[in-house]
Amino acid sequence: MDRQQVVLHMNPGMGDNSYANNSIIQNKVMRKAKPIVEESIVRLYTIIPIRCFKVADLGCSSGPNALQLVSNVIDIVDCSSSNLNLKPPVFQFFLNDLFGNDFNSIFKSLPQFLESLEENKGHKFDPCFINATPGTFYRRLFPNDSLHFVHSSFSLHWLSQAPKELVNKKNIHLTSTSPPAMHRAYREQFQKDFKVFLKLRSQEVVGGGGMVLTLFGRDKTCDIRTAWTIIGTILNDMVLEVHTQVYYINSFFLCIFLFC
Numbered sequence: 001m002d003r004q005q006v007v008l009h010m011n012p013g014m015g016d017n018s019y020a021n022n023s024i025i026q027n028k029v030m031r032k033a034k035p036i037v038e039e040s041i042v043r044l045y046t047i048i049p050i051r052c053f054k055v056a057d058l059g060c061s062s063g064p065n066a067l068q069l070v071s072n073v074i075d076i077v078d079c080s081s082s083n084l085n086l087k088p089p090v091f092q093f094f095l096n097d098l099f100g101n102d103f104n105s106i107f108k109s110l111p112q113f114l115e116s117l118e119e120n121k122g123h124k125f126d127p128c129f130i131n132a133t134p135g136t137f138y139r140r141l142f143p144n145d146s147l148h149f150v151h152s153s154f155s156l157h158w159l160s161q162a163p164k165e166l167v168n169k170k171n172i173h174l175t176s177t178s179p180p181a182m183h184r185a186y187r188e189q190f191q192k193d194f195k196v197f198l199k200l201r202s203q204e205v206v207g208g209g210g211m212v213l214t215l216f217g218r219d220k221t222c223d224i225r226t227a228w229t230i231i232g233t234i235l236n237d238m239v240l241e242v243h244t245q246v247y248y249i250n251s252f253f254l255c256i257f258l259f260c
C-alpha cells in the first residue's frame with residue numbers, strides 16, 4: 001500500500017489548527033449539495049423497500065462535518081417517510097477515512113450528537129448505528145451489495161498517489177505554469193483513480209442505490225492558485241537556504257488534482 005494512504009490525515013483534535021475548526025468552506029459545500037443528496041435519497045427511498053438504511057460517507061475526516069451527512073440523511077428520510085406514510089427505517093452509517101484519521105474525536109462527539117438527535121426526533125427515533133470504516137476508498141471497503149447510498153464530499157481530489165516520474169523544480173503540485181506533460185500525468189492519474197473508485201463502489205452499492213460525489217474542481221479559465229501554491233513557494237524558499245534538502249523538494253509532489 002502506498003505510504004500516503006497510511007500516513008495522510010487532516011489535523012486531529014479540536015485545537016485552533018485542527019481540521020474541525022478549519023473546515024467552514026467544506027461545510028458550506030455540503031449544505032449547498034444537500035438538495036442533490038435529497039433528490040437522490042428520495043428517489044431511491046421510493047423505489048427500494050428499506051428496513052435498515054445503509055449509508056457510507058467516504059473521506060469523512062473529523063470535526064462537525066463528519067456527522068453533518070448523518071444529520072442530513074436522517075432529516076431527509078424522516079421527511080420522506082412522513083410524506084409516504086412509511087415507518088422510518090433504522091439507520092446504519094459507515095464513516096470512512098484513511099487509517100490516520102482522527103476517528104476518536106468523532107466517537108467522543110457521538111453521545112452528545114445522538115442525544116440531540118433523540119431530543120429532536122422524540123419517540124419517532126429508531127436506533128441509529130454509526131460505524132467507522134478505516135481504509136482507502138481506492139480499495140474495497142464494504143461487502144457486495146451492502147450499501148444503499150454513498151456520499152463523498154471534498155475528498156476525491158486526493159489521488160491514490162502522485163503521478164510517477166515527475167520532475168518539476170518549481171512546484172509541488174500542478175499550476176498554470178506546469179509543463180503540459182505534468183498536466184497530462186495528473187489528469188491520467190485522476191482518471192485511473194476515479195475509474196477504480198467507481199468500479200469498487202458499483203460492487204458495494206445495491207441495485208437502484210444512489211451516490212452523490214462532490215469534488216473540488218476549478219474553472220478552466222482560472223489560474224490554479226491555491227494554498228498549496230503558497231506552501232510550494234515557501235518550501236522552495238526554505239530549500240534555497242538549506243541546500244542539502246534540494247533532492248527531497250524536487251521529488252515531492254502533492255497527490256491532489258483539481259479537475260476542470
Ligand SMILES: C[S@@+](CC[C@H](N)C(=O)[O-])C[C@H]1O[C@@H](n2cnc3c(N)ncnc32)[C@H](O)[C@@H]1O
Nearest residue numbers: 026059060061065097098136137153154155158
Ligand atoms: C478536505 S477533507 C474533507 C472531509 C469532509 N468530507 C468534509 O467535507 O469536511 C478530505 C478527506 O479525504 C480523506 N481522504 C483522502 N484520500 C482518501 C482515500 N484514499 N480514502 C479515504 N479517505 C481519503 C482525507 O484524509 C480527508 O480527511
